Amino acid sequence: MVSGIGAALSALVIGAPVVRAFVSPTLASPPKDDWVKVTDDTALLDVGVPIRLNFVVSEQDAWIESRMVKTVWLFSEDGEKFKAYNGRCTHLGCGYNFDKDANNFVCPCHRGRFDIKTGAVLDGPPPRPLDELEVQIRDSAVFVKYKEYRLGVPQRAEA
Numbered sequence: 001m002v003s004g005i006g007a008a009l010s011a012l013v014i015g016a017p018v019v020r021a022f023v024s025p026t027l028a029s030p031p032k033d034d035w036v037k038v039t040d041d042t043a044l045l046d047v048g049v050p051i052r053l054n055f056v057v058s059e060q061d062a063w064i065e066s067r068m069v070k071t072v073w074l075f076s077e078d079g080e081k082f083k084a085y086n087g088r089c090t091h092l093g094c095g096y097n098f099d100k101d102a103n104n105f106v107c108p109c110h111r112g113r114f115d116i117k118t119g120a121v122l123d124g125p126p127p128r129p130l131d132e133l134e135v136q137i138r139d140s141a142v143f144v145k146y147k148e149y150r151l152g153v154p155q156r157a158e159a
């Protein structure tokens, strides 16, 4: 009798996660909100100087959840309107940096350069401008609609 109860409890303890693993991916797919809050306060940002902002996104693939660090660059000329660029170089996806002396973005992988105001390619092999993202200011927080695009191609197409 006791061993029967023990066996039943063991089956429950072991079986529940297995059942959940097969069932939950189909149940747990809330609508995806791509809007990400990248900073709480626009007043903390320097006007005319791009700033790199990192955030973590979780992606669910079947029953495997992965977390990845993503990057956007935020830029404003007047402190009111903001531009956001995906932090991946459009050539092969390297993370680019702000070159303060040249006042543009530079990619360390193949020396691609981009304009900070427009994202246009200034030099190097990138086939298209930086991927600009939608921005919303809610109260004083900045939200970016994060998307990724195919790399190494001249037309912007979602990945």
Ligand code: FES
Pocket (backbone or CB within 6 Å): 089, 090, 091, 092, 093, 094, 107, 108, 109, 110, 111, 112, 124, 125, 126
């Ligand atoms: S990955 Fe940026 S220039 Fe090649």
